[in-house]
Amino acid sequence: MVYYISFILIGIGIYGILTQKNLFKFLVSLTIIDTAINIFIISLGYIEGKDVPIYSKYTPVANFVDPLPQALVLTAIVIGVGTLALGASLLVRVYEKYETLEVEEIAVKEARK
Amino acid sequence: MTALLIAIPLLTAFLFVPFKEKAKFILPIIVLINIVLLFNLSINSVEAMGGWKAPFGIVLVLDSASFYTLLVVNIIFLIISLIPQITENGFSILLLILLASTNGLILTGDIFNSFVFLEITAAAAYIIASLKKNYYGAYKYLIVGSIAGGFYLLGAIYSYVGTGSLNFADISLNLNSSFLPFVSLMLFIGLAVETKILPLAGWVPDVYASGSPLTPAILGTGVTFTMMYLLGRIFITIFNGYFLDVLYIFGLLTLILAEIAAFRQEKLLKALAFSSIAQAGLVLSTISLNTYDAIKAGYFHLLNDATAKIILFVIAATVVGNFMKNKTAGISFSIASFSLIGFPIFAGFRSKLLILQSSFEKGDYLLPTVLLFSTIIEAAYLLKWNVRLWHNENEETKQIPWNIVLITLILALLIIFIGIFPDLYLKVSENITDGLMNYKAYVTTVLGGM
Numbered sequence: 001m002v003y004y005i006s007f008i009l010i011g012i013g014i015y016g017i018l019t020q021k022n023l024f025k026f027l028v029s030l031t032i033i034d035t036a037i038n039i040f041i042i043s044l045g046y047i048e049g050k051d052v053p054i055y056s057k058y059t060p061v062a063n064f065v066d067p068l069p070q071a072l073v074l075t076a077i078v079i080g081v082g083t084l085a086l087g088a089s090l091l092v093r094v095y096e097k098y099e100t101l102e103v104e105e106i107a108v109k110e111a112r113k
Numbered sequence: 114m115t116a117l118l119i120a121i122p123l124l125t126a127f128l129f130v131p132f133k134e135k136a137k138f139i140l141p142i143i144v145l146i147n148i149v150l151l152f153n154l155s156i157n158s159v160e161a162m163g164g165w166k167a168p169f170g171i172v173l174v175l176d177s178a179s180f181y182t183l184l185v186v187n188i189i190f191l192i193i194s195l196i197p198q199i200t201e202n203g204f205s206i207l208l209l210i211l212l213a214s215t216n217g218l219i220l221t222g223d224i225f226n227s228f229v230f231l232e233i234t235a236a237a238a239y240i241i242a243s244l245k246k247n248y249y250g251a252y253k254y255l256i257v258g259s260i261a262g263g264f265y266l267l268g269a270i271y272s273y274v275g276t277g278s279l280n281f282a283d284i285s286l287n288l289n290s291s292f293l294p295f296v297s298l299m300l301f302i303g304l305a306v307e308t309k310i311l312p313l314a315g316w317v318p319d320v321y322a323s324g325s326p327l328t329p330a331i332l333g334t335g336v337t338f339t340m341m342y343l344l345g346r347i348f349i350t351i352f353n354g355y356f357l358d359v360l361y362i363f364g365l366l367t368l369i370l371a372e373i374a375a376f377r378q379e380k381l382l383k384a385l386a387f388s389s390i391a392q393a394g395l396v397l398s399t400i401s402l403n404t405y406d407a408i409k410a411g412y413f414h415l416l417n418d419a420t421a422k423i424i425l426f427v428i429a430a431t432v433v434g435n436f437m438k439n440k441t442a443g444i445s446f447s448i449a450s451f452s453l454i455g456f457p458i459f460a461g462f463r464s465k466l467l468i469l470q471s472s473f474e475k476g477d478y479l480l481p482t483v484l485l486f487s488t489i490i491e492a493a494y495l496l497k498w499n500v501r502l503w504h505n506e507n508e509e510t511k512q513i514p515w516n517i518v519l520i521t522l523i524l525a526l527l528i529i530f531i532g533i534f535p536d537l538y539l540k541v542s543e544n545i546t547d548g549l550m551n552y553k554a555y556v557t558t559v560l561g562g563m
Binding site: 014017027037075076079083091093094097098110 | 225229232236239240246248249251252255256259260262263266267273274
């Protein structure tokens, strides 16, 4: 079942954010969570044996999967990419400022300031 | 017409990308245009985007609650735009985007649309949080905020599965009751980060205490007010009071833990950031009592808190050294902190009294106990900071610009005025409460006479 895959992926992402010590791995975990949610939304609209939701002369009867989750996922993907780019650019700045991405080393440098 | 409130700031923001320096001057004009436009719109109007009617398309709803929230948020943006010194070059464009997305968040009647605006608000907030080279704090905010956004999306999708619709009014009518616990939990996790409820508010001290006056002055007032409105809209109007007892507990815990944390801080800005979390918790638990008087008192206190917090954050971040050379700014700071504690004749006294009254009327004694106890802690640390700032031997004091002094003084006088004649703020919060509690009217306005 696709549901299980997406919930396992969400679990992996949350595990990564809770246990990792590297800032870049946070971003990776975040992306995994985003992807998992997108897979979940797509799988909600899927109906076994139905067609792609496009009207044409080959599909006179509207025997479609639910198109709305797909439209939502498009928007969610765009937002996710935007957040990812913003996070990556912030990471570049963090690296320029502290010259490391490890949480503990940054904490030491912050405390020394 | 309603859509112009979102379109004008967004369009201006993108038009002014090549002229970053000039955006400073256009910001107050745009906010003024927005406020004038707002007064020309008729209340209880629904605008269907692209002509798709209510349950199918996205609608923008202007009822009395969203009208007065828009008014408050736009006036906060106007105040911020009148202090251009605190806005660094290029950040006026971000303020324009933030204005567009908060306006959209208040107006929208569609749960997926509210997710989109929530993410735009959050993205603008992450960049504003990175002012003064505070990239690490902004990055932490980004991680927490994006995960919360994901949970909000899950909640929105589950409500779609439970009703077959994304429209707020349709969800409140038709949501399958077996979906309610999960949907409300997910939406609460999503909103708790932005409304600063404690287990998820760990980013607040890092972001607010970056040393930039703009970050806390806009995120702690305008954005918090918007999020509190959205929380009220979702949990009071749509879910009709369901799940509010859980929010009550979280609000109380936030109030007391954040006050204790604020007491222990060594830096003024961090103490104020924790005090901001605590006030959010107080407002949340007051709102979740779910009676007319309680919600009115909650939003009244939120207004008072926003007024005081603009003064406190702007002055605390701009004044270096003591208040003896900046007496006027010092007096405004003291007035704002007394209002936050709740001394009589200041505005905070009125709202805390109303909160106590409404919770006693509900027969609830836990909230008054916690509120009075936390007020003692609050008084202790705010008085400590006042004494320290008036009487230290720091010689490096520099003059602060006249417009900051003037605007904070006007706000401080407003606090005293509200403390004596509270009708102005009470009218605003009564109207917000009317719009939020009258859920039948909301549903009929959006879906037409059903």
